[in-house]
Amino acid sequence: xxxxxxxxxxxxxxxxxxxxxxxxxxxxxxxxxxxxxxxxxxxxxxxxxxxxxxxxxxxxxxxxxxxxxxxxxxxxxxxxxxxxxxxxxxxxxxxxxxxxxxxxxxxxxxxxxxxxxxxxxxxxxxxxxxxxxxxxxxxxxxxxxxxxxxxxxxxxxxxxxxxxxxxxxxxxxxxxxxxxxxxxxxxxxxxxxxxxxxxxxxxxxxxxxxxxxxxxxxxxxxxxxxxxxxxxxxxxxxxxxxxxxxxxxxxxxxxxxxxxxxxxxxxxxxxxxxxxxxxxxxxxxxxxxxxxxxxxxxxxxxxxxxxxxxxxxxxxxxxxxxxxxxxxxxxxxxxxxxxxxxxxxxx
Amino acid sequence: xxxxxxxxxxxxxxxxxxxxxxxxxxxxxxxxxxxxxxxxxxxxxxxxxxxxxxxxxxxxxxxxxxxxxxxxxxxxxxxxxxxxxxxxxxxxxxxxxxxxxxxxxxxxxxxxxxxxxxxxxxxxxxxxxxxxxxxxxxxxxxxxxxxxxxxxxxxxxxxxxxxxxxxxxxxxxxxxxxxxxxxxxxxxxxxxxxxxxxxxxxxxxxxxxxxxxxxxxxxxxxxxxxxxxxxxxxxxxxxxxxxxxxxxxxxxxxxxxxxxxxxxxxxxxxxxxxxxxxxxxxxxxxxxxxxxxxxxxxxxxxxxxxxxxxxxxxxxxxxxxxxxxxxxxxxxxxxxxxxxxxxxxxx
DNA sequence: CTGTTAGCGCTTTCAT
DNA sequence: ATGAAAGCGCTAACAG
Numbered sequence: 001x002x003x004x005x006x007x008x009x010x011x012x013x014x015x016x017x018x019x020x021x022x023x024x025x026x027x028x029x030x031x032x033x034x035x036x037x038x039x040x041x042x043x044x045x046x047x048x049x050x051x052x053x054x055x056x057x058x059x060x061x062x063x064x065x066x067x068x069x070x071x072x073x074x075x076x077x078x079x080x081x082x083x084x085x086x087x088x089x090x091x092x093x094x095x096x097x098x099x100x101x102x103x104x105x106x107x108x109x110x111x112x113x114x115x116x117x118x119x120x121x122x123x124x125x126x127x128x129x130x131x132x133x134x135x136x137x138x139x140x141x142x143x144x145x146x147x148x149x150x151x152x153x154x155x156x157x158x159x160x161x162x163x164x165x166x167x168x169x170x171x172x173x174x175x176x177x178x179x180x181x182x183x184x185x186x187x188x189x190x191x192x193x194x195x196x197x198x199x200x201x202x203x204x205x206x207x208x209x210x211x212x213x214x215x216x217x218x219x220x221x222x223x224x225x226x227x228x229x230x231x232x233x234x235x236x237x238x239x240x241x242x243x244x245x246x247x248x249x250x251x252x253x254x255x256x257x258x259x260x261x262x263x264x265x266x267x268x269x270x271x272x273x274x275x276x277x278x279x280x281x282x283x284x285x286x287x288x289x290x291x292x293x294x295x296x297x298x299x300x301x302x303x304x305x306x307x308x309x310x311x312x313x314x315x316x317x318x319x320x321x322x323x324x325x326x327x328x329x330x331x332x333x334x335x336x337x338x339x340x341x342x343x344x345x346x347x
Numbered sequence: 348x349x350x351x352x353x354x355x356x357x358x359x360x361x362x363x364x365x366x367x368x369x370x371x372x373x374x375x376x377x378x379x380x381x382x383x384x385x386x387x388x389x390x391x392x393x394x395x396x397x398x399x400x401x402x403x404x405x406x407x408x409x410x411x412x413x414x415x416x417x418x419x420x421x422x423x424x425x426x427x428x429x430x431x432x433x434x435x436x437x438x439x440x441x442x443x444x445x446x447x448x449x450x451x452x453x454x455x456x457x458x459x460x461x462x463x464x465x466x467x468x469x470x471x472x473x474x475x476x477x478x479x480x481x482x483x484x485x486x487x488x489x490x491x492x493x494x495x496x497x498x499x500x501x502x503x504x505x506x507x508x509x510x511x512x513x514x515x516x517x518x519x520x521x522x523x524x525x526x527x528x529x530x531x532x533x534x535x536x537x538x539x540x541x542x543x544x545x546x547x548x549x550x551x552x553x554x555x556x557x558x559x560x561x562x563x564x565x566x567x568x569x570x571x572x573x574x575x576x577x578x579x580x581x582x583x584x585x586x587x588x589x590x591x592x593x594x595x596x597x598x599x600x601x602x603x604x605x606x607x608x609x610x611x612x613x614x615x616x617x618x619x620x621x622x623x624x625x626x627x628x629x630x631x632x633x634x635x636x637x638x639x640x641x642x643x644x645x646x647x648x649x650x651x652x653x654x655x656x657x658x659x660x661x662x663x664x665x666x667x668x669x670x671x672x673x674x675x676x677x678x679x680x681x682x683x684x685x686x687x688x689x690x691x692x693x694x
Numbered sequence: 695c696t697g698t699t700a701g702c703g704c705t706t707t708c709a710t
Numbered sequence: 711a712t713g714a715a716a717g718c719g720c721t722a723a724c725a726g
Contacts, residue, residue: 165678351697356720389721429703
C-alpha cells in the first residue's frame with residue numbers, strides 16, 4: 001500500500017534505522033490508516049531472538065501466596081510459547097536475609113535479559129535494582145514497589161488502601177465502640193516486610209481519621225515459633241476479653257483462626273490478607289470473615305507479559321499498575337478461582 | 348516426527364476423516380509427546396472461513412450494565428482480528444416484550460453462524476433457543492442461564508449466591524434486629540427479569556436460614572415512572588422509620604441513593620448490583636455501601652471467545668461458567684477497573 | 695488415504 | 711536505503 005517492500009515496513013516498525021524519511025512517512029500514513037497493531041503471536045514464529053528471564057522471589061509452598069505469582073508467570077510463558085523464553089527462578093527464604101542475598105547474587109550471575117523481582121527486604125532489593133540498572137537490565141516488581149528504584153513497571157495492590165479497607169471492613173461488621181487487635185507477624189530482627197509497613201499505615205490512618213486510634217491494640221507474633229504463639233495469643237485473649245475484631249495484615253490469619261477453633265471462640269470477627277489454602281479453609285469454617293486478595297496470578301502474568309512485550313517490541317507500559325483489591329468471603333469464595341482467569345491488560 | 352506430511356497432521360488435528368489408523372496413532376503419539384497445543388492466532392492467518400456472529404441483548408446506554416458486556420465482546424473480536432468475524436448486534440428494549448420479539452426475529456433472519464444471547468424475557472428466549480437449535484446454530488448466554496434450553500455454554504454469576512451474599516452483607520453491617528427493605532424494580536406486566544427472580548430466592552433463603560424473614564419488607568417500584576417513585580419511596584420511609592438496611596436486587600441502587608441524598612438520610616445502609624456509572628458515583632458519595640459486580644466485560648469476552656474456538660476448532664467447554672462475584676465498596680472502587688482486564692480462561 | 699504446494703502476517707538475511 | 715527470498719506454524723486446494 002505504501003509502495004515499499006515488507007522489509008522496509010518491518011524496519012520502520014522496529015525503528016531499525018536506515019530508512020528514508022519519505023518511506024517512513026508513507027508507511028506511517030498507511031499504518032495509521034489501517035489502524036495497524038502488531039500481532040505478537042505472529043511475530044513470535046519468525047523471531048530469532050532468545051530471552052533469558054530470571055525471577056527472584058520468596059520460595060513458597062503449594063497454596064501459598066508466591067505460588068500464585070509463580071503460576072501466573074508460567075502461564076504467560078506458555079501463552080508466548082512460540083517465543084524462545086528461558087525462565088529461571090531464584091528463590092529465597094523470605095525470613096532469611098542471607099538467603100535473599102545469595103539469591104540476588106545468583107540473579108546477576110545468570111546474566112539475564114530481564115528480571116522479575118518479588119521484594120521482601122528493602123535494602124537488599126535496592127542493591128539489586130542498582131546493579132541491574134548499571135547493567136542495563138530491565139526489571140519489574142510484583143507484590144510491592146520499592147521506592148528509590150526505577151523498575152520498568154510494578155504490579156501490586158495499593159497496600160495503603162488495602163490496610164485502609166481492612167480497617168473499614170472490620171469496623172463495619174462489629175458493633176460501635178468495639179476494641180480491635182492488629183496482629184503482626186514479625187520476621188528477622190526489626191525488619192518488617194515492605195508490604196506490612198504500608199498496610200499498617202493505611203490501617204492506622206483509617207482509625208485516626210475516625211478518632212478511634214485508642215481502640216486498636218497491637219500484638220506481634222513470630223511466624224517461626226508457632227508454639228510460643230499459641231501461648232501468646234491465649235494470654236492475650238484471656239487478658240482482653242472485650243476484643244471484637246482482629247486484623248492480621250499478612251496471610252497468617254489462619255493462625256488466629258486455629259486458635260478460635262480450638263477454644264470455641266466465635267464472637268470475634270477476623271480479617272486478613274491473601275487467599276492461601278489455609279485461609280480458604282478457615283473462611284469456609286467460618287473463622288475468617290473476610291480475606292483481601294491481591295490477585296497474585298495476575299501480577300505474575302502481567303509482569304512476564306510486560307517484559308516480553310518490552311524485549312520484543314520495546315513496548316513501554318505505565319510504571320504504576322495497581323491490581324484490584326478483591327474482597328473474599330464465604331459466599332463468593334467458590335466463584336473466585338483466580339487460577340482460571342488470566343488477565344491481558346496490555347493488548 | 349511421525350513420518351507423515353503436514354497435510355495429514357492437519358487432517359488429524361481437525362478430524363477431517365480419511366486418515367489411516369496407523370497414521371492417526373503415530374501422529375497422536377507425537378502430539379502428546381511434544382504436548383502439542385494449537386495456537387489459534389497462527390491458525391487464524393491461514394483460515395479461509397468467515398464467521399457471522401449475532402448478539403441479541405438489551406440496548407444500554409454508556410456506563411450501564413450491558414455496555415460492559417458489549418465491550419468485552421468487541422475486545423474478543425479485536426483479539427482475533429486475523430479471523431474474519433462479522434459481529435452484528437440486535438438490541439432490544441429490555442422493558443418491551445415487543446421489541447424483544449422483533450430483535451429475536453432479526454437474529455434468525457440474519458442467518459448467523461453462532462449467537463450470543465443476553466436474555467431478559469424467559470419465554471421469548473426459549474422460543475429463540477429452540478429455533479436456533481432447529482437450525483443447528485450454536486449459542487451461548489451471558490448474564491443468566493435460561494433453564495430448559497441447551498446453549499453451548501453460559502457465562503453469568505450464580506444469581507442465587509448473589510442474592511444470598513447481598514443478604515449476608517446487609518445483615519453484617521447493620522445492628523442485630525434491624526429491619527430491611529428489598530426494593531424491586533418492576534417491568535412490564537408481571538414479567539420480572541430472569542435475574543431478579545433468582546437473586547430474590549437467594550436473598551430470602553439467607554433470611555429464612557437465619558429465621559429473620561419477618562424482618563424483610565418488600566417494595567416494588569417502576570423504572571419507567573421515576574416521578575411516582577420519588578413519592579413512593581418517600582411515603583415508605585416516612586411510615587417505616589426503623590428500616591436500617593436496603594437491598595436493591597438490580598442496578599437501580601442509585602435511585603434510592605438519590606433519595607437519601609435529597610433527604611439527608613445517612614443512617615441506612617444500601618447494597619445493590621452492578622457497577623454502573625451512576626452507582627459508582629453514589630458509592631463515592633457514600634450513599635451506596637456495597638455493590639456486587641458480575642464482570643460483564645469478562646462475560647462478553649468469554650462468550651465470544653468460546654464461540655470462536657468452537658467454530659474454528661470445535662472446542663467444547665463446560666456449559667456452566669460462573670463468574671466471580673466481586674464486592675465493590677468505596678475503598679477498592681478505584682482499583683477495580685474491569686475495563687482494563689480481560690480474561691482468558693480457556694487458553 | 696496422502697503428499698505437495700501456496701500463502702497467511704511477520705522477521706531476518708543477503709544482495710544490491 | 712531498499713527489495714527479494716526464505717522460513718516460522720498453520721490451513722486449504724489440488725493431485726494423485
